[in-house]
Amino acid sequence: MSDHNDVDFLGLSADLSQEERTVQAEARAFVDEQVLPIIEEHFLEGSFPTHLIPEMGKRGYLGAILDGYGCRPLSGVSYGLMNQELERGDSAIRSFSSVQTGLVMFPIFTFGTEEQKKQWLPELASGRAVGCFGLTEPDFGSNPGGMVTAATIDGNDYVLNGKKRWATNGSIANVAVIWAKLDGDVRGFLVEKDTPGFKPSKIVNKFSLRASVSSEIELDQVRIPKRNLLPGTEVGLRAPLLCLNQARYGIAWGAVGAARGCYEEALAYTKKRVQFTRPLAGHQLIQHKLVEMLTDVTQGQLLCLRLGRMKDAGTLKHYHISMAKRTNVRNALSAARMTRDMLGARGICTDSHCARHLCNLETVSTYEGTHDIHTLILGEHITGLNAFS
Numbered sequence: 138m139s140d141h142n143d144v145d146f147l148g149l150s151a152d153l154s155q156e157e158r159t160v161q162a163e164a165r166a167f168v169d170e171q172v173l174p175i176i177e178e179h180f181l182e183g184s185f186p187t188h189l190i191p192e193m194g195k196r197g198y199l200g201a202i203l204d205g206y207g208c209r210p211l212s213g214v215s216y217g218l219m220n221q222e223l224e225r226g227d228s229a230i231r232s233f234s235s236v237q238t239g240l241v242m243f244p245i246f247t248f249g250t251e252e253q254k255k256q257w258l259p260e261l262a263s264g265r266a267v268g269c270f271g272l273t274e275p276d277f278g279s280n281p282g283g284m285v286t287a288a289t290i291d292g293n294d295y296v297l298n299g300k301k302r303w304a305t306n307g308s309i310a311n312v313a314v315i316w317a318k319l320d321g322d323v324r325g326f327l328v329e330k331d332t333p334g335f336k337p338s339k340i341v342n343k344f345s346l347r348a349s350v351s352s353e354i355e356l357d358q359v360r361i362p363k364r365n366l367l368p369g370t371e372v373g374l375r376a377p378l379l380c381l382n383q384a385r386y387g388i389a390w391g392a393v394g395a396a397r398g399c400y401e402e403a404l405a406y407t408k409k410r411v412q413f414t415r416p417l418a419g420h421q422l423i424q425h426k427l428v429e430m431l432t433d434v435t436q437g438q439l440l441c442l443r444l445g446r447m448k449d450a451g452t453l454k455h456y457h458i459s460m461a462k463r464t465n466v467r468n469a470l471s472a473a474r475m476t477r478d479m480l481g482a483r484g485i486c487t488d489s490h491c492a493r494h495l496c497n498l499e500t501v502s503t504y505e506g507t508h509d510i511h512t513l514i515l516g517e518h519i520t521g522l523n524a525f526s
């Protein structure tokens with residue numbers, strides 16, 4: 138078990154199709170060759186490596202759950218494996234792909250008109266355009282249904298007013314999917330950058346997900362034509378929640394990738410570093426931590442593979458995704474903390490991966506439904522009782 142190719146304790150790769158193995162190998166090479174060498178610099182600078190966007194488009198990493206319009210349709214398992222590899226590199230890279238795919242392309246594909254799909258999907262799939270998703274507001278995070286951003290009708294236009302916060306890619310987006318209340322119902326609208334009154338600004342004071350662009354968006358009398366409404370969003374809040382399901386599915390897999398990256402780093406380091414006459418890996422307490430990590434990674438891999446097969450069979454439900462997002466992110470945080478500990482002082486430096494993963498995973502635990510919100514989703518499912526409010 139000396140490198141990441143071997144972190145497959147139960148031999149699950151034997152259960153993968155040739156296509157699934159190929160997708161994973163390609164994404165693994167992309168991360169090793171193009172992400173890991175530059176990510177520390179971007180994390181420190183607080184910038185997204187935008188030069189990777191066209192490359193991600195070329196490789197089919199944007200919109201890979203959709204069919205047509207320039208997308209590379211992958212099976213649920215292949216898409217998951219791709220996310221796992223991307224997040225082994227950095228949560229920011231997986232977040233970019235998740236937002237573009239699950240939160241921007243998916244709603245346009247699912248709720249949009251043919252004209253909207255033709256205009257945006259090929260651009261977003263190739264990486265020529267970037268999208269963002271504005272649901273969260275300064276006063277409404279876990280409870281997005283309370284949002285105050287509103288759309289009103291004025292002649293042939295809609296006029297949007299309000300404020301969104303934490304939109305990933307907001308300041309670099311060509312198009313924003315903005316959720317706003319129209320006559321009290323939550324609806325989705327497409328807002329193009331440079332529309333007067335659309336004012337994104339980058340949030341700069343983050344410890345976490347530093348290589349991802351997070352933005353606040355002010356909407357001040359933003360006038361858009363009526364054709365920019367996503368017509369299928371008449372299902373209300375269910376529409377953004379369906380988008381979140383797509384992204385949460387990718388997170389469940391991605392978290393296993395971050396945990397795997399930490400496990401590989403801990404194993405390699407503790408086998409080399411000698412303290413008290415032997416490599417650290419030869420001490421019982423260190424072995425205990427390595428075993429805990431490998432067990433968590435393996436359980437996460439098993440859970441994800443089952444999730445992926447259910448997605449491909451059409452039997453996956455939102456509460457299954459909640460269990461996987463919640464558990465895998467918690468375990469990844471634990472793996473990152475243990476690795477940070479096992480690397481000693483080295484573990485707090487930016488040239489080791491674990492502290493970057495640890496900081497990033499604090500966001501991953503919070504966004505797309507916090508750990509506790511997923512507890513409440515599962516709690517409601519098993520008891521039939523809503524404990525949210």
Ligand SMILES: Cc1cc2nc3c(=O)[nH]c(=O)nc-3n(C[C@H](O)[C@H](O)[C@H](O)COP(=O)(O)OP(=O)(O)OC[C@H]3O[C@@H](n4cnc5c(N)ncnc54)[C@H](O)[C@@H]3O)c2cc1C
Nearest residue numbers: 270271272273278279303304305346500504505507509525
């Ligand atoms: C880096 C980053 C990127 C993001 N990207 C996006 C994006 O692209 N688009 C977007 O729309 N949003 C995005 N978000 C926002 C994210 O989805 C929210 O932060 C998340 O939904 C939590 O909302 P909140 O931060 O307002 O926390 P709150 O909702 O205020 O929650 C605070 C705490 O209270 C707990 N809590 C809340 N309700 C309950 C309850 N009923 N019972 C018990 N405990 C409860 C929570 O679990 C949490 O621990 C992003 C966030 C971050 C940090």
